[in-house]
Amino acid sequence: MFGRKKAATEARDAAAQASAEATPPAEGPHDRSVVPDVREYFSDLGYGHIDLGSLVIGVPQGRDLNVALDPKGQPEFHVVTQVSRVIPRAFAAPKTPGQWRTMVTDMREQLEKQGADVSVVDGPWGRELVAELPGAVFRAIGMDGHRWTAEIRVMATPDNADAAAEEGREVFRHLIINRGDGPMPAKEQLALTIPDEIQAALTQARQQVAAQQQAQAYQQQMAAGGAQQPAQGSASAGAAAQQAQAQAAAAQAQQVQQAQQAQGGSTPAQPAQQPAAPRRDASAMDRLREDDDL
Template structure:
């Protein structure tokens, strides 16, 4: 069911952008950062921790962890994690006129249905919430249009915990702060993040590990293909019939790669108590770049 968008975004807060207040805005967020005078105090009053990424400030409720990971394109993404849910906040550049979130929901629905997911659109506190059910996993996307930005959280959970996960995701979503900036940006482009130095160093290490892992996997695939080719050659008759006129001659088998194998390095793993992305469902959800 398609719902009516509620007037809850940062551009409709009591404070005018560019005129920060000492207290938190009176309406439910996500908020434009300019409407919050003291960011640290805002989250302290909530009892939250927070991470300031420049264009996006993520509040972390008590009892939750904030993890950083690399998406399939090797770009960093931040996850607010419990044993129930994995919540991934993002913010995008948007035109001055509202309606971008509606367009994004339509695109997500088409992509997920094309992957075989059972997709519905529900009415939530901010309007449209897209829910995709796949074997062993439920994906929910919540978003809203602000002042030249669109904020979104993606929530991943197992089917039996999907409703509790949705509430955890909404709690993170309503306390996001977004700083669009004044410069021109293409619509639907992810707002660039300013990553603290210690996290950036960890990401560089993770990217190197990912590259090594991908190289090792590619080498394994090449070795497997070479072994299959050698096996096929061994089963050929010793005296094959001569090719007929005009037919191509058999191509020689490619030699196995001569380079030595690089050891596979594994990515740091989350504790087993946290929800994981299922290879048949969660990974396909993460691979849709426009979700």
């Protein structure tokens, strides 16, 4: 009799555990292993999303997903509104927690060297770094998961800093991280799997940047009086042609995208605009991204 009761209790406990494992907790970020159906998860939230393999980013209603090239020419995905720009990232981490604390310390030291007014405050997930820059507020929110560390970086104007923080937290709590099982150095950023259509647009953006740089270099040579050689003239013509081709391809891609949006988007979020060159706000955040440890 007691054996049957014990068996029934164990069965109920096992069923409850299975149910808990099948339902992601309300507060993320989540490990991919606890999200059975990514599309259903974001559909239930009313979000769009983009699946980048190691990182799935949810896009709440009323927000755009932009793609940009960082200073190293690598793609970044930004969730943006008129209030904030939120950049999610994920890194490999040791089995033991503590990497986020180290990352916060490193960022603080670097920002203080650049003259920023930096503080560390308590947030829903623990430490948040806040740096006041000329005309902007930078906030970093992160946490350690199972052999990974998730992070978002939020940029906003000082007047919008508090609202931007809340928008960033909303994105952060629904990130999904798929670290994989292979060995990776700690703090190494998880590689993203870029959808083909976005990869093609990024290639066009890189070509456009390269053509613009070639054209600018030639113009500088002309201004310095060193552009009289035929070979340089030929290079100028090639640069101009390449730039024109890149711009035409980018315009065509944008027209296709606008047509798709006019027909109504699917659940996965689509980029709101063409990938851009490194942004003109060469701020402390951009300089931070040049540090491989961050």
